Amino acid sequence: MQTVYKPYKKDFEFSYAFGAFPTIELIKSQPQKVVKVLVSSAYREEGAETLTALCNAEGVELEYNDHIVNRISPKENCFVIGVFNKYVCMLDGAKSHVALANPSNMGNLGTIIRTMLGFGVKDLAIIGGGADILDPKAVRASMGAIFHINFEYFDSIEDYKERFDGRDLYPFMLGGEFALNTLPSREKKPFTLIFGNEATGLDESYRGVGQSVVIKHSNEIDSLNLSIAVGIALYEFTK
Template sequence: MATQRITTRNARFQQLRTLLDNRTKRGRAREFLVQGVRPISMAVEHGWTVRSLLYAAGRPLSRWAEELLRGTSAERVAMAPELLAELSEKSDGAAEVLAVVEMAPDSLSRIGLHDGFLGLVFDRPTQPGNIGSIVRSADAFGADGLVVTGHAADPYDPKSVRASTGSLFALPVVRSPSHHEVMAWLEEERGRGRPVAVVGTDEHGDADASEFDLTQPVLLLIGNETAGLSAAWRERCDHVVSIPMTGSASSLNASNAASVVLYEARRQRIAKLRTG
């Protein structure tokens, strides 16, 4: 495949630049920018479509980068180092390789429901870094997927992609306009004999997370960083759990709270397996 070269701030560079900070144009193009060796490697490993690989013209490449370029059919783009550095958003210079990756479809069918289902909803998050952090924790603790609902930050924002440290490519992450689509999906699955408990998280929950049975199929709800669970989601909760705390803190931030409850779910499930 022929290599495209970018040495000036031409139209092609400007198009790539918009992937950093223009959500609308990312969405229209159905593509996003991936920075970092691990995230790029995870995207390839999990079968995501890599449209372009960007690297610095005239600089030697590592074995990893050479194998990456040989192993994919992606467009190759050799860039002036200073332009690549701008897209890299690194304080210590340009990354060796950046990738332009095609977005996954926003279909709830990507998230498989089963007897041990553990899923999450993050409702109306405002900080993309929090989305990425929750994706990372969800992947680490064995969740099946994350749904981002409402008017929310973008999971494909570079801050979210970086915070996920590659887990975005291992865990299904789906954007949904509202709770309606999620509940319709759950009702359809319930009709097939797959009941899922909808469990909200709130500082004023009905029970501590450690006292609630998280070994059953469950969809955990994480509310907005400031406002918490919306009234619409709260009405649809089968249960609401809280995290017991001491000290002067009244709550945890959204990503920390999600990690605690995910860990508790994982702990309970491991204990159940051990006891039979």
């Protein structure tokens, strides 16, 4: 049966990488997940050869189809769409992790993933139901970095802790026990940095989950943007 490609919905078993750059990252990093690459005729002229060669090398079907590209692409000009089957990965227990509880802003999520890759932390735990990490908005904001990291869903922080027993956990929250810049020196062992979502942060139950940390800021703002907070924490923990 022919799949009918429509604008993305969360319950799809596949998702889209919009744009040539994320699509190329997709094919290079997760070739076995690619269903096909859709291209609009407007892309023929510029840079299409690289993409065509890559698809040929990896045995990926490339279809020129203006109608479908227009139907499923976001409103901006988008000439290339990588269609791929959604997947999950197993986190690596020997490595450091970022854990995000109920992330809700897909743009922030993508920026965080790109920043993680920048600081060499490549394992992301998503805590609590609801987030759809392979949403095209997250894929796009990550600029394809999402295809280079491991991510796995956990129902609760308890489930995560059960799987990864004995790690150093650092929940970031207002009123955290330690300011990030005064944190006692750590042993060189894998850590997990835990962050709440954009609107609510982590709830009080996280205060007992490891060593709580706060990034001090003035009282002129309610909180730092989530992706900024994760970026600062990753910088400090990996430097």
